[in-house]
Amino acid sequence: MxxxxxxxxxxxxxxxxxxxxxxxxxxxxxxxxxxxxxxxxxxxxxxxxxxxxxxxxxxxxxxxxxxxxxxxxxxxxxxxxxxxxxxxxxxxxxxxxxxxxxxxQADHARTIILDQSKQNERFSFPLAKFLDFLRSLYNFLMHRSTSH
Missing domain, CATH: 3.10.20.90 (Phosphatidylinositol 3-kinase Catalytic Subunit; Chain A, domain 1)
Structure with a gap:
């Protein structure tokens, strides 16, 4: 001491x-x-x-x-x-x-983790849809230009 x-x-x-x-x-x-x-x-x-x-x-x-x-x-x-x-x-x-x-019993913990991933998915989903739209538009324009 x-x-x-x-x-x-x-x-x-x-x-x-x-x-x-x-x-x-x-x-x-x-x-x-x-x-x-x-x-x-x-x-x-x-x-x-x-x-x-x-x-x-x-x-x-x-x-x-x-x-x-x-x-x-x-x-x-x-x-x-x-x-x-x-x-x-x-x-x-x-x-x-x-x-x-x-x-x-990881139900609660997994729910928290899944909720976080869904929230992240929600923010990235519109970007993915937009990229799919641009890809479709590109393919359409390329197909149209080769047809004429």
Whole structure:
């Protein structure tokens, strides 16, 4: 423990050290052994899931994951916990440094991803139609000029 001396009355006041990093252990369902990552105390559950998935893919762990989007996974206290932790919860407030990561019933996560892709598709669709129109017009004009 470090101590801080007050300048006014020369009293020794204990100063508690602040954590700058946390070592967290996460076991991915079906994988052999946990993944250990060092995170900031301000990191959220979402940040932790993202970091664990990066390490999982980088280390080429097995089994291969069909999805690697963080919203497709839930972080749990144990494999027997049905309730996943809130994504915006800070890791330092969770009271544990060992967790279990498993794919969620990904209906909600896939819906979010599909909605985003449909929204992008909606913006690109008029451009595709316009390009098809120009291609058709070009073919029509080329065919007409060779006929005459």
């Amino acid at each position: 470090t101590h801080q001396v007050s300048r006014n009355d020369h009293q020794v006041v204990p100063q508690t050290p602040q954590m700058t990093k946390l070592l967290v252990s996460v076991t991915v369902r079906g994988s052999v052994g946990p993944i250990q990552v060092i995170v900031s105390p301000d990191d959220t559950v979402h940040d932790l899931i993202k970091d664990v998935l990066k390490v999982y893919v980088k280390e080429k762990r097995r089994p291969l994951l069909s999805e690697i989007h963080p919203s497709c996974f839930g972080l749990h206290y144990s494999p027997f916990s049905l309730q996943s932790l809130k994504l915006d919860e800070k890791v330092i407030n969770l009271g544990s440094r060992k967790f279990f990561l498993c794919p969620e």
